[in-house]
Amino acid sequence: MRIVITGSKGQLGTSLNAAFSDAQQLEIDLPEYDITRLDIVETLVAFEPDLVIHAAAVTNVDGCEADPDLAYRVNAIGSRNMALAAQRADCPIIYISTDYVFDGAKGAPYWETDRPNPLSVYAATKLAGEQLVRELTPKHYVTRIAWLYGDSPRNFCQTVLRLARERGEMTMVTDEVGSPTYAPDVARALAALAVTGAYGTYHLTNSGVCSRHEWACAILELAGLAHVPVQRAQDYQRSARVPKRVELRNTFGAAAGITMRPWRDALAEYMASLEQG
Numbered sequence: 566m567r568i569v570i571t572g573s574k575g576q577l578g579t580s581l582n583a584a585f586s587d588a589q590q591l592e593i594d595l596p597e598y599d600i601t602r603l604d605i606v607e608t609l610v611a612f613e614p615d616l617v618i619h620a621a622a623v624t625n626v627d628g629c630e631a632d633p634d635l636a637y638r639v640n641a642i643g644s645r646n647m648a649l650a651a652q653r654a655d656c657p658i659i660y661i662s663t664d665y666v667f668d669g670a671k672g673a674p675y676w677e678t679d680r681p682n683p684l685s686v687y688a689a690t691k692l693a694g695e696q697l698v699r700e701l702t703p704k705h706y707v708t709r710i711a712w713l714y715g716d717s718p719r720n721f722c723q724t725v726l727r728l729a730r731e732r733g734e735m736t737m738v739t740d741e742v743g744s745p746t747y748a749p750d751v752a753r754a755l756a757a758l759a760v761t762g763a764y765g766t767y768h769l770t771n772s773g774v775c776s777r778h779e780w781a782c783a784i785l786e787l788a789g790l791a792h793v794p795v796q797r798a799q800d801y802q803r804s805a806r807v808p809k810r811v812e813l814r815n816t817f818g819a820a821a822g823i824t825m826r827p828w829r830d831a832l833a834e835y836m837a838s839l840e841q842g
Contacts (some may be wrong), residue, residue: 569593569614571647571715572621573820576715576748577661584752594621595805600643609650616759617658618699619647622691626665629687636690643691644694648701649806657694657704657764659755664711664743664770666692676814677709677766685805695766707766708751708785709813712780714835715748722835725784729793736796737778742810744770745780747831757823768813771828787836 572578573592574645582590591612598605600621611616622640625628640743644660651658665688666681683689698705714720728735746769754769775783779796815824825831 566599566614566615567586567591569609569612569617569650570648571617571619571643572661573726575620576713576717576720577620577710577751579663579716580748580752581755582619583749584756585618588615592811594595600646601638603646605646606650606653609647610653614651614654614656616656617647617651617654618661618755618759619644619658620661621719622661623692624687626687626807629690630804632686633690636686637693639676640687640690641697645697645701648705651704652702655704656782657759657760657762658702659706659708659759660694660698662695662709662810663688663691664709664813665808666695666709667808669810672810674814675768677768677817680728686810687805703764705764705766706755708755708758709766709770710746710751711770711811711813712743712745713748713751714745721745721780722784722832722839725781726788726790729785729788729790734794734796736798737776737781738799738801739776739778739797740799740805740809741777741801741807742774742812744772744774745814745828745832746770746825747828747835750825750831754818754823754825758818761821762819765817765818767818767823768815769818769823770813770815770830771825772815773827773829774810774812775828780832783832784836787833788839
């Protein structure tokens with residue numbers, strides 16, 4: 566099997582490399598490759614892929630507000646190019662989207678078929694990527710994930726640990742609620758999804774939800790730092806508007822036998838891996 570993985574150096578990309586280790590991979594990332602250039606399509610087609618997994622994106626939510634042109638080029642035009650390559654190669658594409666396409670106002674878990682309402686530039690450009698992928702090739706899996714963390718020194722877990730060691734305290738919001746999701750779990754779910762041929766839209770997150778405050782407290786507890794105080798806050802001021810509560814219901818994945826464990830179980834494994842490392 567021949568697989569293209571974009572964003573191959575990122576948190577999800579490195580987990581995808583491991584999940585598809587038996588496949589021949591073309592790893593697409595900066596600075597070697599620029600997905601916003603149309604000629605990247607020829608590079609991918611020449612590889613003759615059996616599957617394209619498009620994980621590359623500008624994910625700095627506040628940064629997208631500061632540079633919307635960059636966000637659109639990468640998240641929308643880059644996704645258009647990946648979809649064109651999959652169309653030309655006549656192979657499926659897995660597009661990684663986000664829970665932020667929803668506004669968080671539903672008051673209940675979101676189905677895959679619920680109408681998106683993005684609040685930020687980041688969310689709007691990721692939704693544009695979804696739409697372009699759907700329009701350009703029928704062989705698509707649009708997969709929405711949330712609050713991703715994995716093998717990276719720059720994720721929420723690492724930030725919490727750094728603040729605990731440097732400051733001895735921190736403040737976290739209680740009014741942002743979502744599903745912390747472990748990158749290796751997503752990669753394994755995508756590997757299972759890729760062989761189904763059941764194209765469509767999927768929600769793939771670790772099960773359950775928590776606030777940013779609850780997540781931080783869980784991280785500290787597992788790290789043996791439960792004594793570090795975490796103050797509660799609301800309405801944290803930032804450049805981008807973000808949804809307050811988004812829980813993604815995994816309906817279609819579960820129907821295909823693809824489910825993901827509770828977020829606390831995944832977090833415990835990740836924290837144990839940090840201790841071993």
